[in-house]
Amino acid sequence: MLIVIFGQPLFALNANNELFYLLQANDVECIQVVGDDSIYIELASPLSSELNIANAINGPYNELVNPTTINGGTTILIGSLITQSNILWFYFFDPIDNSYSDTLSNIVLDVDPMNGGGIANLSWNQPYSSAFVPPSNSVYKVFQEYPAGTWTEIAQLPMGVTSYLDTIEICDDFVNYRIDWQWGGSCDFVSNVKGDMFNNNTPPDIPEIIQVGVDTASGFASFLWNIPPQQDVQGYVIVQNIGGFSVAIDTIWDPTVNYYIDFNTNVDSENYLYGIAAFDTCLNPNSNPPFFYISPPTPLNEFQKTILLQNEYLACEQINELLWNKYINWPEGVLKYELYVSQDNAPYQLLQELSPNDTSFTHENLNAFSTYCYLVKAIDGTGDRYSLSNIFCQEIAYPGLPDLLYLASLQVDSISNVSLEFYVESDSDIEIEGFNIQALYPNETDYITIGFVPYTDQGIVEFVDENTSADVLSLWYRIQILDGCGNNNFYSNEINTLFINVVTDDENALNSIAWNAAQGRAGDISGYAVYRVHNEGVEVNFYNGGANEYFIQDDLSEEWEKEGDYCYFIETIEENNPYGLFSASRSNEGCTQIDPRVWIPNSFIVGGSSPTFLPVFAYANVENYRMTIINRWGKTLFVSEDVFNGWDGYYKGNPVSQGVYIYVIELKDGFGKLITKGGSVTVFSNR
DSSP states (O other), rough: OOOOBOSOEEEOOOTTTEEEEOOOOSSEEEEEEEEEOOEEESSOOOOOOOEESSTTOOOEEEEEEOOOOOOOOTTEOOOOOOOOOOOOEEEEEEEETSOOOOEEEOOOEEEEEEGGEEEEEEEESSSSTTTTTOTTEEEEEEEEEEEEEEEEEOOOOOTOOEEEEEEEEEEEEEEEEEEEEEEESSOOEOOOEEEEOOOOOOOOOEEEEEEEETTTTTTTEEEEEEOOSSSEEEEEEEEETTEEEEEEEEEEEEOOOEEEEETTTTTTTTTOEEEEEEESSSSOOOOOOOOOBBOOOOOOGOOOOOOOEEEEEEETTTEEEEEEEEOOOOOOEEEEEEEEETTTOOOOEEEEEEEETTOOOOOOOOOTOEEEEEEEEEOOOOOEEEEOOEEEEEOOSSSTTSSSSEEEEEEETTTEEEEEEEEEEEESOOOOOEEEEEEETTTTTOEEEEEEOOSSSSSSEEEEEEEOTTTOOEEEEEEEEETTSOOEEEEOOEEOOOOOEEEETTTTTTEEEEEEOOSOSSEEEEEEEEEEEEETEEEEEEEEEEEEEEEEEEGGGGGSSSOOOEEEEEEEEEEEEESSOOOOBBBEEEEOOEEEEEEEEEEEEEEESSSOOOOOOOOEEEEEEEEEETTOOOEEEEEEOTTTTBBBSEETTTTTOOOEEEEEEEEEEEOOOEEEEEEEEEEEEOO
């Protein structure tokens, strides 16, 4: 064993316990134990004295004959075969002038495993005699060897303290310790190395929860904690309070992680209470979490809870009543709540600071059709910690407005009734009493209500206006909502009827048709379809005009054989309707007639080149034709209801006498009006 002693002028005891003041040049500097259990004694000058050794302060001392000296005699080496470093040895020098040195000892460290090997109880002696007064700033340094070959300083202790308890954070392994005394000399006293088998059976501290809240980026519950001070923390068990019980919901295998997001949460409908436990590297290989060496979870009464922000929207008053729960179990309590708002995706602004006892706020004077999003921020008593609630958004609309209210078409029938067709769509229950049907008539300055339709949730709604002047002018219509709050200031789009006007040129058998533009539709009016109806027959789409075309002429000169009553109407052609609703609007019917034309001969020759009295007709209803021939005395000579059957001048098989005869021709015009034409015809004989 090698012992090294570093000295300075000291008071000393000789073998007879007599006090001497050490004045020799070879003062002791330090005593050190080295790796092979040898002891070094380091001197201030080369050895010029006898070295005496004993294992008690009072001896008996034995002279160490011819000790090994190195470094020119300033270092004395005592091998492990002579002394053992785990035994307390006392040394002094006996100079030749009989002035003895102070008696000094090596530092002997003892290590006792306590608490089942979970704590190392270190104790050691002071390495000086009672005559030596060490410097006031001298300290003991405690070193730990783990793993083997790696020494780490774990503590510094002042003089007078000769024990230390080290809580083990190592699992089932051998750990060594040593003590270094720094007393201010040129070298330090170093104890023997002492160790034992240790096993960490002390769990880590319960992690301190900083805050539980909502991760606004992901929209899930989250919480943050402080990492325990133990170096052997291996990970964490996330605990949730479910039904009053601590339930482990997840395990984190990274000791550096201190933030957790619970992706199995719905923070918009409920709040969540969380705690946490830590586990160290001493895992029980025969079980899953929780492990054998795990801290107890956060006590239930210290769980911290997310803030659930909810809202009661008072639609009639246009008010948001915001409600939230208190944040609980911060050690310093809640300092205040801050309520933030974002309108229509604008950056969040502080709306109101509230006291720790406030859990509600009324937000008034809201803008209709805007969307407001809210966030509550709880701040703890230190002002350094905070927790965020869920984000709650509310669209401000009139109560129960449907998702779609669209007046699609107006159809005018042949008797000028206007059929309205509008669409209502809604995804949820809404509070609407119904719909007022409103019209703007030609003699009115504003819309008037002409009817009411009870609310229907969605689909096509129809209404017929039977009191109109749609055959005179274009009319305007809209739908007014009556909501559950008594408001009536929301309307559909406004659209107009198509009005058609027809003018006839009898001479040229030409009908001129004009109409107004359709307005207020959601889509694009790409054109107009023109229909003709003859004699209440089939509707014929004989022309399609462009979007800006409002006039057309219908040439009927080739239609002379047909009666002259014609009706026309217009329908819209719509494209790009955003709702996919392409109901065509229809105009009134514009009807006209080309007056019937009759060419009647004024004479004929019986048996001559034109032997028959036969009228010729155009644009007339010949199905109702009747011709009667009467002589001057009023006697009926001939009757025909066949337009192709004329009078040949005979009566009862004999030709009539030459002279003047009366004819009466009856027929109906295009509108069914009876027309009577009478006159005379001269009959000539060919004899």
